[in-house]
Amino acid sequence: MQPSEFPVLSRPSARPALSGAGPGDFTEAWLRNRRLSEHTRDAYRRDVAGWLAWCAARDLDPLRANFLDVNSYGRSLEATPAARSGQPLTPATVARKLSALSSWYDFLVKLRAVEANPVSGADRPRVDRDHSATVGLTPEEVDTLLAAAEAETGPTAARNRAAVGLLADLGLRVGELVSLNLSDLGAERGHRSVRFVGKGGKPRRRALTPSTAYAVDAYLTERATTQGVAVHELTGPLLVTATGARLDRHSVFRLVRRLARTAGIPAWAKLSPHSLRHAFATTARAEGVPLEDVQDAMGHADPRTTRRYDRDRHNLDRDPAYVIWAARARRRS
Incomplete structure (x- = not known):
């Protein structure tokens, strides 16, 4: 770490008001010190600004804030309606905001701008790891959604088929999808593949299914024809708008x-x-894919996160008791 990268801070005994020292400088220095996607950086930037x-x-x-101040802020967040829904922020959203703030303060502790992290002693909302507010999709609903994409016509139809195919077959996060570049496509040991940087700045690679590879190829062929170039001459983002700009996450939501x-x-x-990401995990587990393989495919550091995405995990058809009973019956026969 080069000292010149960060703002000059006074010792804790003579702390300046943060507003006078340029809070944006502290925040940007903190973000530069983290391996994060641009979407996460933007979210963290908003969290600290709030x-x-x-x-x-x-x-x-x-x-000079202490844990009591952070508690008051947390209660304020819990009473704040979300911009889109008009409903109070969920415990998970409040917990995420406080987690970002805690990381920011940890950074300031390392720079000796503060003596201690006030968020560490605060009362954070309890988040149920076994629950997700995302509305899921059944495998049959995913099929009908893909069929709707297949039936579309028009200048963006091929791109849309490629986009939803990547979401459904790979379970990508929307941020991962829109950040893909043409240079991320490749081939490895007979597999069509795509490389990208996942959550936490971790390099990832996934195999393209035959149907998704076909959809991507069809889209790129159409795009190259429109631009009057060969497919291998295309550069830039994988998914683009009519003007050639990178497709954004809001467009994918719509x-x-x-x-x-x-x-x-x-x-x-x-x-x-994210509904397609949940469906990916649920369907993979229902088809017998081991939990650790689904975890790796989704880029989860904690298997408990993967289990939360598995909407069918409480189905009694999957109760291990049946497997044990069947094995016992086979031994007795």
């Missing part, structure tokens, strides 16, 4: 809901690209 604004409204120096509505899926208005 805390600084809350402190400023109360004439509170963030460098795409999934529009296709789901066309497919007649009842919960279409509540679906998101």
Whole structure:
């Protein structure tokens, strides 16, 4: 770490007000010190900005805040309606915001801007690891959504088929999908593949299924023809808009809901690209894919996270008691 990369800070005994020292500099230095996707960086940046604004409204120096202040902020967040739904923020959202703030303060502790992290002693919301608010899809609903994409015509139809195919067959996060570049496509030992940087800055690689590889090839062939170049001459993002800009996550959200509505899926208005990720995990487990393989495919550090995505995990058909009983019956026969 080069000292010149970070703002010059006073010792804790003479802490300056953060607003006077340039909070954006602290935040950007903290983010540069982390291996994060751009989407996560933006979210963390907003989380810290929210805390600084809350402190400023109360004439509170963030460098002198204690766990009681953080608790008050947490209660304030819990009473704040979400911009889209108008409903209070969920415990998981509040916990995520406080987690980002805790990381920010850990960074300031290392820089000796504060003596201790005030978030570490705060009362954070309890988040049930066995629950997810994402609305899932059954395998049959995924099939109808893909069929709706197949039936589409128009200038963006080929791109849309490639996008939903990647979401459904690989269970990608929407941020991973829109960050893909043409240079990420490849081939390894007979497999068509795609490489990308996953959550936490971890390099990932996945195999493309034959149907998704076909959809991607068809899209790129159409795109190259439109541009009057060969496919291998295409550069830049994998998925682009009509103007050549990178497709953004909001467009993918709208795409999934529009296709789901066309497919007649009842919960279409509540679906998101993450719904396809949940369906990927549930279907993989239902088809007998070992938990650790699903965990690796989804890029989860903790298998408990993967289990939360498995919507069919409480199905009594999968109770191990049946397997044990069947094995005992075979031994006795």
